[in-house]
Amino acid sequence: MAARRGDSVTVPVTVTVANGYHVTSATPGDRYLKPLRLSWEKGSISPEAPRYPKAVLRSYPFSEGKLSVLEGTFVIEQDFRIPTTAGQGFGAITGKLHYQACTEKECLPPASLPVRLSYDIR
Amino acid sequence: MRKLKILMATVLAIGLFSCTKTDEPTGAAKLKAEHTRNEAADFALEDANGQTLKLSDLRGKVVLLNFWxxxxxxxxxEIPWFIEMEREFKDQGFAVVGVSMDExxxxxVKPFMQDMKVNYRMVLGTEEMAQLYGGxxxxxxxxxxxxxxxxxxVHMGIVSRKVFEEEIRALLEAKATAAAADVDSAPLPVGMVAAGAN
Incomplete structure (x- = not known):
């Protein structure tokens, strides 16, 4: 992305979950479940709190009540502030998307995917 | 302050590797023939009470080893089923062993065990131990x-309670049959023979 010092930039992070799977949402409502979480390393640009999409409340054969999940393709909106003191030129900020996925029959261990955003501050 | 919109795509290609496992039939009791069974890998891990649980110490019992x-x-x-199975079959030589893979x-695990009133032994699985069981x-x-x-x-993914119970009963009965046959064919102890001769 290209941005100027003092800008606020919104970066949509598009996530696609494999067919037949769901991931626990950012607000699972159960203390034992692992929420979806996007985290960033420290960098020249400052991430704000991510805005997660609205979760789907879905019943599964294994759940007593409805579970708060995300499935298919969804977007997390991430704002970055470009400090007025940031140095000009190319850079990158890296982060991780932490998730825990299940099917209707089984669950995979919590895992994370690397996320990298390259930028050019002008 | 300007607001920019930038597009960035991250694709979560998750779960693809376990699809084949999910497709395996897990809904029916299916015990392996006795001569094709392999020995379960032994392990020794500390349980929730701080005592060492060695799998091989449970020889002689039917064991349900549950990774969760x-x-x-x-x-x-499944856990409430296992709690009831432990209660129902324990006296017949059955034990559930839970192996938690919680990082x-x-x-x-302990608060969860208390919430669920888990009545069977629990250990924390390790990476090394999981490798012994195919990862x-x-x-x-x-x-x-x-x-x-x-x-x-072996059951990957949730299985019906009926399947577990059928398998456990069959394995418990297999032992009972073998034990009865052993008694019938066993030679009488010497002392009893002497008493009968008089």
Whole structure:
């Protein structure tokens, strides 16, 4: 992305979950479940709190009540502030998307995917 | 202050590797023939009470070895079944052993055990131990062991309670039949023979 010092930039992070799977949402409502979480390393640009999409409340054969999940393709909106003191030129900020996925029959261990955003501050 | 919109795509290609496992039939009791069963890998781990649980010490019992985690929804359905099975079959030589794969350890597992009133022994699985059982990529994964410590069935993903109960009953009865045959064919003790001769 290209941005100027003092800008606020919104970066949509598009996530696609494999067919037949769901991931626990950012607000699972159960203390034992692992929420979806996007985290960033420290960098020249400052991430704000991510805005997660609205979760789907879905019943599964294994759940007593409805579970708060995300499935298919969804977007997390991430704002970055470009400090007025940031140095000009190319850079990158890296982060991780932490998730825990299940099917209707089984669950995979919590895992994370690397996320990298390259930028050019002008 | 300007607001820019930038597009960035991250694709979560998750779960693809375990699809083949999910497709395996897990809805019917299917014990392996006795001569094809392999010995379950032994391990010794500390249980929730701080005592060492050595799998091979449970030889002589039918054992349900259940890999699970607190964050696993399907696992939570099976746990109340296991609690009841432990209660129902314990006196017939049956034991459930839970192996939690929670990365947060006892801090996560002990409160969960209390909430669920778990009545069977629990250990924390390790990476090394999981490797002995094929890596345990997805949860729940359960191994049903016969009285000789051999793997009679493996279930990946949630299984019906009926399937577990059928398998456990069959394995418990197998021992009862063998024991009865042994008594019938066993030679009488010397003392009894002497008493009968008079």
């Amino acid at each position: 985690a607190t964050w696993c929804g399907p696992c939570k359905v 947060d350890g006892w801090k996560a 345990v990529e997805a949860l729940p994964t359960s191994y049903v062991l016969d009285r000789n410590g051999k793997v009679a069935s």
